[in-house]
Amino acid sequence: MAEVFISPLVGTILDSLNSWSLKGLELAGSLKTEVASLESTLTTIQAVLQDAEEKQWKSKAITDWLGKLKQAAYDLEVVLDDFNTEALRRSLHTDARSQVTSFFSLGNPLLFRLDMARKFKNVRVKLDAIAGEKSKFHLREGVGEAEIERNEDRQTSSLVTESEVLGRADEKEKIVSMLLSNVSHHDDLSVYAICGMGGLGKTTIAQLVYNDENVAEVFDLRGWVCVSDDFDIKRLTKVIVESFGGKSGDIQELDPLQRCLVEKLAGKRFLLVLDDVWNKSHDKWDRLKQALQCGQKGSTVIVTTRDEDIAVMMATTPFCRLGCLSDHDSWSLFKKRAFGMEKTGSNANLETIGRQIVQRCGGVPLAIKAIGSRLRFRSQESEWLRVKDSKI
Ligand SMILES: Nc1ncnc2c1ncn2[C@@H]1O[C@H](COP(=O)(O)OP(=O)(O)OP(=O)(O)O)[C@@H](O)[C@H]1O
Ligand SMILES: [Mg+2]
Structure with a gap:
């Protein structure tokens, strides 16, 4: 049974809903009411989401519930996309002339608001029904503290006690030999992804590979970064520099941070593990990847992620879809x-x-x-x- 993880998506949607008022879009009348109701429904769902995600492997009913929620969240994302497109269109055409013409076009603000209010209402009705079902599962609330706990819990490092790891020799060997052959064949940065559901052992395999003697020998530098759900480029650049033993001190700006990284990696063959990646933005990944291109031939990034779309986006070689333990x-x-x-x-x-x-x-x-x-x-x-x- 495939697990469903949607708290990042729900979080992004809530951020997006929150940011509209800041963008100064005229939320008025029924549209304003619908957006407020949506925010409130999603907030009550978000409060129990982490507990639901953690308990789903015990209960098919919770997985099904999360599946329904995922579908509704996708529907909402589509509506939000329409809205954001309109916001962008308006911000690109704010001169007086275009405002006059847009009143007669598809961009008529009143028609647009009514149309959006109807679309939001459709999704909100679905989400209300889904929120109503959550009481059946006796889920724990408490996003704030749970979130902090979860993030601390999720911090990983390269250390592993190999004697405690059962099996996985074949999987490890496959990745190690691929890494070693890449070293001599590939000019560009190689990105290898390990993907699979939560708790399956992706991080553990990455740790085994990272600590393998042959791997340690062929790479001049090795770094381990636990990415989790914060793919902020500046933060990552800083922690990557530090993971390679470099120092970024108090530098806060991206340009000098990237220079630090380039200095550290220039002429070196490196292995970098980006563990637990949740970022779906191709753009953000491209920006980070660009700064990592400065290593020597054979430099490699290993990514672990629960999400296959992310594996496809990041990997430059066929990725490893991790199976269950025997x-x-x-x-x-x-x-x-x-x-x-x-x-x-x-x-x-x-x-x-x-x-x-x-x-x-x-x-x-x-x-x-x-x-x-x-x-x-x-x-x-x-x-x-x-x-x-x-x-x-
Ligand atoms: N082969 C194994 N033998 C023994 N314990 C294992 C094995 N694989 C994983 N574990 C243990 O199971 C737990 C989950 O493993 P791990 O953190 O590697 O999973 P993951 O796939 O990275 O999960 P997530 O998606 O949450 O990051 C850890 O406590 C780890 O030590
Ligand atoms: Mg992991």
Whole structure:
């Protein structure tokens, strides 16, 4: 079952709705009311979205609900695009003459407002219905704190304890040999993407590759940057410089920051991991990529992302669509978590129930680890059965 992650999209839409009043577009009458209702509905949905996204692997109903929300959010995006096009058109034609002519054209402000109000209303009615269903799932609210926690939680680094990683040898080998062959064949910057649903182990594989001895040997510089959902070019340029051991001090402006980066990378073959990328803007990526073109032949960027569209946008080679952990590795991971050093043999039934629980985790390491830890040192069969039969 494919997971659905839409909080970045909902966040962008809300930002966009908020920014209209700032852009000075005449929001009046029914259009103003519709935009206010939309903002309010989306804000109530956003408050529980993170919890829904985290719990979806336990419940098909939540995934379906998120799927419906995603569709409605896409519909809203289309309406917003129309609106933004009109805003752009107006900002390009603000001289008096064009305002006179536009009254008789498709750009007539009153007709436009009425048309937009109708379109917003259609989407808002759908979103209200979706928001009404959320109470069924008993989701936790609290975007502010959850957001901070999530971002801190999501910080990653290049460190990994290899002995704790189960399987993935083939996947790692494939990426390593591709990197090593790129080094001698490719003149331009290569970008390799690893994509797959949340918790599948993309970051873990990137860590294994990053720390591989042969990889460490062929690259003069290696850097690891946890991008997450903030693709601000200045921030990224700064953290990339620092990830390569450079210093950017108090520099705040983009131009000197980019010069720092170029100085650091010039004549060097580098490997850069951009972990957990959510940015869909081709333009932003192009701007960052441009500054990374200064390395030596064979320089490579590895990207991890949940979103296949992002992998397609960024990758210059066929990307890796990460699969699930094998049954064997899934069970080993679960066993380690749930039983620690103890033998499962102390209660044979627990092993049978445990294997059924692991089946339900669909080879997603994050899920296996979480449930394994939850059952650690619990020896009551009834507790295990409850987990097996619950909508975990
Ligand atoms: N092969 C594995 N063996 C053991 N543990 C693993 C394995 N792969 C991943 N894990 C563990 O599962 C959790 C999730 O892995 P990871 O962070 O790599 O997933 P991800 O795909 O990057 O997720 P996200 O999309 O949220 O960034 C981590 O705690 C990681 O240590
Ligand atoms: Mg990750």
